[in-house]
Amino acid sequence: MITGGTSGIGFAIAERFLQEGASSIILVGRSQKRLEAAAASLQSPEKVQVLVGDVSEAGSWVRELEKEMTNVDILVNSAGISISNILPRYEPEDISKILRTNLEGAIFTSRALMRAAIRSRVRNRNAIDGETRPASKCIINVSSLLALKAGTGAVPYAASKAGVLGLTRSLAVEASASLKDVFIRSNAIVPGYIETPMVSDFTPSEVERLKNQIPLHRFGIPEEVADAAVFLASNEYANNCVLNLDGGLSAV
Known part of the structure; x- marks a missing residue:
């Protein structure tokens, strides 16, 4: 399942997972x-399901989310929004929307995966060989370099990604401590500036300034982030x- 897919x-992650042989993909948006347009443009569209829902309001449709998680082995929390402004000029509703989408959404989807995994374990308890360790499930959270490196005009976004x-x-710790016979790994990707719609509004001068700061002197591409997800x-x-996938910017 991939939010913001x-x-x-x-x-890019959905596309790469299909290339790697994923049996099915659920896109959430x-x-x-x-x-539907994204599903149609992917390889093997017959393997792609879609789930309409706003992760910023996931608490209101959490049961449906948990049901869809029944057979999910990999959850990618990629949904995110950014509204550029300095903090004194942010509208309160914009701050809340950023935090709900970027952070609360990832919390709710992770919770749904864990609850679905627990139910699945209970249903299949008698069918599991006690000496065989089941394959783990994996949560991949997409954070941001701004969670680690300060910038201007994105305080709520940086806070949400931190x-x-x-x-x-x-x-990573709680799943091990509290879930018996359920193995859930939790990992994160920290992209720097990637060629996505989120950076499409940057002015040419801003793009040039940022690229000059990056040791590789370019933005990354989504396919390079997909490599990390695999x-x-x-x-x-x-x-x-x-x-970290930032072209070396975090070292500057």
């Missing part, structure tokens, strides 16, 4: 039209693994 990083890293760490999903020892 209709464009940018989420779409707010627009039925955009979801919260995503806290969520990642806490889940690693985190497939490596069974990756837990609380945080991958």
Whole structure:
């Protein structure tokens, strides 16, 4: 299941997972039209399901979310919004929307996966060989370099993405401590500036300034983030693994 899977990083991850042989993909987004268009443009569209829902309001449709999670092995929390402004000029509703989408949405979807995994374990308890360790499930949270490196005009966004890293760490420990015979790994990707719709509104001078700061002198592309998602999903020892993909900007 991939939230925010209709464009940018989420779409690239969906595309790559299908190339890697995923049996099915569930794209989650707010627009039925955009979801259907994204599904149609993916390889093997017959393997793609869509789920219409706003993760910023996931608490109101959590039961449906949990039902859809029944057979989900990998959850990618990629949904995110950013509204650029300095903090004194932010409208309160914009701050709340950013926090609900970027952080609360990831919390609710992670909760749904854990609850579905618990129910599945109970249903299949008698069918599981007690000596066989079941394959783990994996949560991949998409954070941001702004969670670690200060910037201007994105205080609520930076706070929400820093919260995503806290969520990642806490889940890695709590899932092990509290879930018997259920193995859920929690990891994060920390992208820098990636060629997505989120940076499309940057002015040419801003793009040039940022690229001059990045040691590789370019923005990343979504496919490079998808590479990291494949690693985190497939490596069974990756837990609380945080991958920086920023072209070296975090070192500056």
